[in-house]
Amino acid sequence: MIRFDNVSVTYNGADRPTLSGIDLFVPEGELCLVVGSTGAGKSTLLRAVNGLVPHFTGGKLTGRVVVDGRDTATHPPRELADVVGLVGQDPVAGFVTDSVEEELAYSMESLAVPETVMRKRVEETVDLLGLADLRGRALATLSGGQQQRVAIGAALTAHPRVLVLDEPTSALDPGAAEDVLAAVHRLVHDLGMTVLVAEHRLERVAQYADRVIWLPGGGAAPVDGDPGTVLAEAPVAPPVVRLGQLAGWSPPPVSIRDARRLAGPLRERLEPITPPVSESVSGREILAATGVTVRYGNTTAVSGVDLKVTTGERVAVMGRNGSGKSSLLWALQGSGKRSGGAVVVDGADPAKLKPPARRAKIGMVPQQPADLLYLHTVATECAQADTESGRPEGTCRALVDSLAPGIPDDRHPRDLSEGQRLALVLGIALTPSPDVLLLDEPTRGLDYPAKTRLAEALRALSRDGHAVVLATHDVEFVAEVATRVVVTADGEIVADGPVEQVVTSSPVFAPQVAKVLAPRPWLTVAAVETALATR
Structure with missing residues (x-):
């Protein structure tokens, strides 16, 4: 054919x-x-x-x-x-x-x-x-x-x-x-x-x-x-x-059913080992949303949401398509629609701040990253981000290279692949080192190595006292990077808790490793590898 x-x-x-x-x-x-x-x-x-x-x-x-x-x-x-x-x-x-x-x-x-x-x-x-x-x-x-x-x-x-x-x-x-x-x-x-x-x-x-x-x-x-x-x-x-x-399964299975048929001995080896839990975060409250409501005509996208995020947290917002995740993130960021409620980021309402001050407090990477790109080359986009953020020359470029190495300086942003374009926008958003970083579907177009690099960048941000909130459908990325998961439905929060509790309680949001090794809450291959090596 x-x-x-x-x-x-x-x-x-x-x-x-x-x-x-x-x-x-x-x-x-x-x-x-x-x-x-x-x-x-x-x-x-x-x-x-x-x-x-x-x-x-x-x-x-x-x-x-x-x-x-x-x-x-x-x-x-x-x-x-x-x-x-x-x-x-x-x-x-x-x-x-x-x-x-x-x-x-x-x-x-x-x-x-x-x-x-x-x-x-x-x-x-x-x-x-x-x-x-x-x-x-x-x-x-x-x-x-x-x-x-x-x-x-x-x-x-x-x-x-x-x-x-x-x-x-x-x-x-x-x-x-x-x-x-x-x-x-x-x-x-x-x-x-x-x-x-x-x-x-x-x-x-x-x-x-x-x-x-x-x-x-x-x-x-x-x-x-x-x-x-x-x-x-x-x-x-x-x-x-x-x-x-x-x-050591050969050839490796590609479906959960085939993997579970082979996983008995592996589950027995892991039985005496306690699965790791998400890291404990005891930072100060950096973002507080109270009664946030977003309406588009007769449609209520976000309905009275209360959400508090502390420094060092990496919060994943999950839910089916149309459940209000993107609308919530834009309302938190301040430039999106907010029909009711209040948002405070480090003592200020981002909706009342001018763009430079807002970017320093709360950054946003939208679902369509290209919406933030308007210059003709990668180099000029990076230079502009450094200038607007008051950062040393080369700051943005170094961030981009850490996420997607090898993007030419003279390439037009519209000529990049989806993953490369996302890496460029992430670099731009991270350049001002915002107190809170909001990410809407940040792994679209990223391969597994690139997602691993992104996860490490987000962990580094949280270690430095920043907070990360990401709306995503990528359950594997959530298992790897999140410390807490919030699930939305019809504009409301229906679940909020540590990642290992929330994702393993749902067959829809459970990562592959959790499905293969259920009922024990193992989430990632790295966690299993570490446990076996330690034993």
């Missing part, structure tokens, strides 16, 4: 190819997972399937990409639209209408699908992806995760033979991600659809993959094969694979 014959892609101005000598074949009816470090070329590979590379992105493509018998060199994206459906990393960038139902119908209108057929497909897609409650909503009013589900639905209504998904679950809560991936899995097995998916949260999708393609980057040839075998070799792998390697 998809064939790459000696494909190389070099973008204008680049000193080396992003992809080099790619030879791949993806047969019909296969779900193929593409993995690799941030910037390894995953998005380029995916966009070459429908001709966006190089017809839209520019650059030079050598070799041949053939999809269902059509050569992308002679068939531009519009001539592949009936065969290939693509959902990019930023779903908002692909929207062309204003409402959910119109967006679901747009691709079919472009292909001149009869109206009666269009109506039937819209209904099928709404049911498949759980969009019934959203069908009449304006796209601009949806949360990031809801927008992502709509984008996937809009690609599916055209009934493509090939579906290409770039980070399809990055903004979805764990339950919604399972629903979407299960629906895609059914399409592969029941209808023979071919799916090519790139994802950093491998713990969500690896179990569904028939095959894994690992892009090592740096011009090296891709490695493809059985998911467990390939992921065990790659520097990016889900916790269940790393746990399997630690326990």
